[in-house]
Amino acid sequence: MExxxxxxxxxxxxxxxxxxxxxxxxxGDYSPAQRKQVRLCxxxxxxxxxxxxxxxxxxxxxxxxxxxxxESSLKTISFIDKGAPFDPLSxxxxxxxxxxxxxxxxxxxxxxxxxxxxTISYSYQDxxxxxxxxxxxxxxxxx
Amino acid sequence: xKFEKSEDGSELLVTIEGDLDSDNAPVLxxxxxxxxxxVTSLIFDLKDLEYVSSAGLRVFLIMQKQMKSRGTMExxxxxxxxxxxxxxTGFVRLLNLV
Numbered sequence: 684m685e686x687x688x689x690x691x692x693x694x695x696x697x698x699x700x701x702x703x704x705x706x707x708x709x710x711g712d713y714s715p716a717q718r719k720q721v722r723l724c725x726x727x728x729x730x731x732x733x734x735x736x737x738x739x740x741x742x743x744x745x746x747x748x749x750x751x752x753x754e755s756s757l758k759t760i761s762f763i764d765k766g767a768p769f770d771p772l773s774x775x776x777x778x779x780x781x782x783x784x785x786x787x788x789x790x791x792x793x794x795x796x797x798x799x800x801x802t803i804s805y806s807y808q809d810x811x812x813x814x815x816x817x818x819x820x821x822x823x824x825x826x
Numbered sequence: 827x828k829f830e831k832s833e834d835g836s837e838l839l840v841t842i843e844g845d846l847d848s849d850n851a852p853v854l855x856x857x858x859x860x861x862x863x864x865v866t867s868l869i870f871d872l873k874d875l876e877y878v879s880s881a882g883l884r885v886f887l888i889m890q891k892q893m894k895s896r897g898t899m900e901x902x903x904x905x906x907x908x909x910x911x912x913x914x915t916g917f918v919r920l921l922n923l924v
Contacts, residue, residue: 694848697847697848719907723877723879723911727879730848777915783891783894784894791883791884791915794914794915795879795911798915
């Protein structure tokens with residue numbers, strides 16, 4: 684079942700967003716490990732949009748959360764905003780050969796999402812950034 | 827979060843419980859900034875830390891950078907989930923995990 688939330692993309696709304704997503708995905712199987720991965724991805728993506736997509740003026744974000752159907756425990760979440768076009772997948776992964784001094788303190792969030800999510804896709808359509816991730820139960824990921 | 831300083835002020839033990847996310851990481855960063863004067867040994871005990879996002883990682887990285895020129899920093903008792911986050915971000919190489 685899919686549920687929708689439309690909310691202003693500002694950091695004060697993070698708790699509301701996480702609660703909505705967790706609640707919406709609670710239908711069907713939903714393990715604590717999967718729940719934690721969903722929380723991490725939702726936090727990183729929402730904060731990224733709050734910080735970058737609407738740097739000029741505030742705006743809304745639309746979040747669609749699909750708890751999956753039947754025996755599938757695959758959870759799907761889409762984040763849609765009308766901010767500046769930004770493809771988070773275009774960022775380079777962190778350079779693990781850098782020294783402590785050279786390592787930048789930014790860019791970690793999207794890397795975490797890429798590490799945790801099973802699939803991640805981005806498109807820019809009709810003036811909207813659309814980022815969709817899918818997360819399965821980590822216990823089943825080897826299947 | 828709990829902050830314990832040794833009598834001479836050189837050692838600071840910070841115990842973090844529960845979640846370290848975009849909401850409370852700035853609070854931790856600010857408090858550390860206030861407490862860090864004179865500290866040459868900074869220790870984080872993460873025994874009861876259950877969740878960390880990139881906002882928390884940033885605080886550890888900034889602290890590690892600062893402590894490099896003035897002493898040592900240790901991260902103790904990170905659980906499996908938190909360790910996994912340190913691994914995928916390459917932080918196991920940058921931080922002193924014990």
